[in-house]
Amino acid sequence: MSLLEVKGLQAGYGIVEVLFGIDLEVDAGELVVVLGANGAGKTTTLRAISGMIPSRGVVTFDGEAILGKRADVIVRKGIAHVPQGRGTITDLTVEENLRIGAFSRKDADIDEDIDRWFTMFRRLGERRDQTAGSMSGGEQQMLAIARAFMSKPRLILLDEPSLGLAPLVTNEVFDRLRDITNETGVAVLLVEQNANLALDFAARAYVLEAGAIVASGAASDLQHDETIQKAYLGL
Amino acid sequence: MTDFLQVLAVGIGDGAIYAMLGLGLVVVFRTTGLLNFAAGELAMFSTFIVWTIWDLGVPLLLAMLGGMVGGFLIGVLLQAVAVRPVGDPHERPLAVVIVTIGLFIGVNGLAQLVWGTLDKDLPPLFGVDTVSIFGVDVAWQKIGAVVVLAILAFVFYLLFQKTKLGLAMRAVASNSESAGLVGIPVPTVLMLGWGLAAAIGTVAGVFTAPGRGLGSNMMQLTLIFGFAAITLGGFDSLIGAVVGGFIIGIFSSVVPQYVPGFEKMPLAPAFLLILAVLLIRPTGLFGRKQVSRV
Numbered sequence: 225m226s227l228l229e230v231k232g233l234q235a236g237y238g239i240v241e242v243l244f245g246i247d248l249e250v251d252a253g254e255l256v257v258v259l260g261a262n263g264a265g266k267t268t269t270l271r272a273i274s275g276m277i278p279s280r281g282v283v284t285f286d287g288e289a290i291l292g293k294r295a296d297v298i299v300r301k302g303i304a305h306v307p308q309g310r311g312t313i314t315d316l317t318v319e320e321n322l323r324i325g326a327f328s329r330k331d332a333d334i335d336e337d338i339d340r341w342f343t344m345f346r347r348l349g350e351r352r353d354q355t356a357g358s359m360s361g362g363e364q365q366m367l368a369i370a371r372a373f374m375s376k377p378r379l380i381l382l383d384e385p386s387l388g389l390a391p392l393v394t395n396e397v398f399d400r401l402r403d404i405t406n407e408t409g410v411a412v413l414l415v416e417q418n419a420n421l422a423l424d425f426a427a428r429a430y431v432l433e434a435g436a437i438v439a440s441g442a443a444s445d446l447q448h449d450e451t452i453q454k455a456y457l458g459l
Numbered sequence: 460m461t462d463f464l465q466v467l468a469v470g471i472g473d474g475a476i477y478a479m480l481g482l483g484l485v486v487v488f489r490t491t492g493l494l495n496f497a498a499g500e501l502a503m504f505s506t507f508i509v510w511t512i513w514d515l516g517v518p519l520l521l522a523m524l525g526g527m528v529g530g531f532l533i534g535v536l537l538q539a540v541a542v543r544p545v546g547d548p549h550e551r552p553l554a555v556v557i558v559t560i561g562l563f564i565g566v567n568g569l570a571q572l573v574w575g576t577l578d579k580d581l582p583p584l585f586g587v588d589t590v591s592i593f594g595v596d597v598a599w600q601k602i603g604a605v606v607v608l609a610i611l612a613f614v615f616y617l618l619f620q621k622t623k624l625g626l627a628m629r630a631v632a633s634n635s636e637s638a639g640l641v642g643i644p645v646p647t648v649l650m651l652g653w654g655l656a657a658a659i660g661t662v663a664g665v666f667t668a669p670g671r672g673l674g675s676n677m678m679q680l681t682l683i684f685g686f687a688a689i690t691l692g693g694f695d696s697l698i699g700a701v702v703g704g705f706i707i708g709i710f711s712s713v714v715p716q717y718v719p720g721f722e723k724m725p726l727a728p729a730f731l732l733i734l735a736v737l738l739i740r741p742t743g744l745f746g747r748k749q750v751s752r753v
Contacts, residue, residue, distance in 0.1 A: 274640065276636070276639070276640070294639070294644075295639040295640055296639050296640075296641075296642045296643055296644045296645065299640065299641060299642035300642055304640075304641075305640050307636070307637070307640060311634065311636065311637040311640060312634075312637070313630050313633045313634045313637050313638070314633060314634065315629065315632070315633035315634075315747065316626075316629060316630060316633060320626060320629075320630075323626060324626055324627070324630045324638070324641050324643070325641050327623070327626075327627060327630075327641050327642045327643050328641070328642030371641065374641075375641060375642060
């Protein structure tokens with residue numbers, strides 16, 4: 225049984241349907257990417273899984289049905305969502321953002337964990353008392369990722385971390401992300417438009433088109449698939 | 460000089476009351492990003508509860524604590540049945556603001572229905588005695604208002620800056636969607652915000668009633684001064700509510716005394732001050748300017 229199982233997921237906004245029955249799975253510790261163009265339904269997929277929007281179908285996490293539960297309840301089950309546009313809480317300081325990331329935790333190691341993130345991301349540590357809103361896009365993305373990890377999740381939903389970032393910064397974000405996932409064994413479900421980066425990062429990939437999965441397989445296979453190359457890799 | 464100090468003392472005492480109501484307004488603003496137009500009427504209603512308890516023979520201080528609990532529960536209840544169903548205040552701000560205006564009218568009517576239209580007498584919490592300071596007679600009630608305000612402000616400061624609940628409330632205020640994504644039960648936090656605001660409003664009501672008479676319209680002027688206070692201090696700043704409250708109180712007390720033409724316009728100085736603040740410094744003295752980089 226996979227950690228996350230999504231079957232026949234349908235969702236939309238008002239009368240506009242966006243997802244027409246998505247099936248996907250993420251195993252424990254697995255890095256999975258969903259590729260797709262603008263408007264394919266990538267963000268909607270993540271929002272439906274994390275309980276931010278109403279949806280229909282079946283979503284189970286660790287064997288438990290979670291569809292229909294509120295976002296804050298789903299976090300407690302072990303899914304952290306880094307939304308598009310980072311979702312840092314701009315009026316809170318960097319440190320407070322990390323602290324609030326641990327809101328659902330009851331253990332005593334929160335301070336220790338915050339210090340660990342500050343050691344890992346020196347830039348965040350230097351700015352711990354600054355409001356998150358005053359930081360650059362790349363720094364905010366790092367903060368958003370760090371904050372998601374503060375809830376000690378087993379699965380992270382990551383929505384286009386490369387959006388609006390310079391290529392160099394994007395590379396750095398992905399490098400750091402790879403380090404952290406290697407270290408923690410947290411599974412990642414990433415949605416990206418930047419297919420090159422995403423396929424390098426992930427082990428497995430799905431391709432989403434107009435609200436439906438049209439292809440899936442090992443990331444290395446998709447990287448060499450001609451149609452995928454044409455549509456998403458610009459080769 | 461004595462005259463001036465006298466007027467100043469009155470202003471400080473009034474200002475403390477505006478600051479109390481202002482603190483409640485800031486709490487709701489911080490969690491929802493909206494002004495609660497029903498804040499004054501909720502305060503009035505729970506002050507009637509205080510009166511009812513006191514009228515049974517309970518000491519006034521205990522009655523006030525009882526009224527604060529009652530106010531808290533009413534605030535929570537109204538948020539749950541009237542405000543929450545309308546939708547997320549961050550997504551539908553106008554609808555929620557209109558509900559608070561509706562509550563203003565509804566709660567006012569309900570108070571008249573329950574307690575009648577004749578004013579009740581609520582004695583001052585700190586008695587009617589005065590003390591002479593620098594040759595000026597200052598009512599203990601005014602000094603008491605300042606002390607009570609200081610206690611409330613300190614408690615609120617601790618709540619917001621030092622507790623997990625306070626951090627959650629600030630997170631919801633800044634970005635309710637992200638707050639939900641880190642596991643904060645947003646609807647519950649909004650509800651608690653309303654409850655807290657109503658509880659502190661009770662205290663403002665208890666200090667307003669002895670001077671003005673406990674009636675269903677008694678808080679309306681105070682609410683306007685409370686709005687003026689937080690406009691001056693900054694909508695999202697607790698310290699701003701306190702400083703703004705005192706400045707508005709003093710200004711409204713001193714100006715009519717010395718500037719001809721203002722005697723018959725008690726609200727005019729406050730309005731002029733609001734206008735000036737909005738023109739010169741829209742975030743208020745202590746309000747934070749929204750900073751965001753993408």
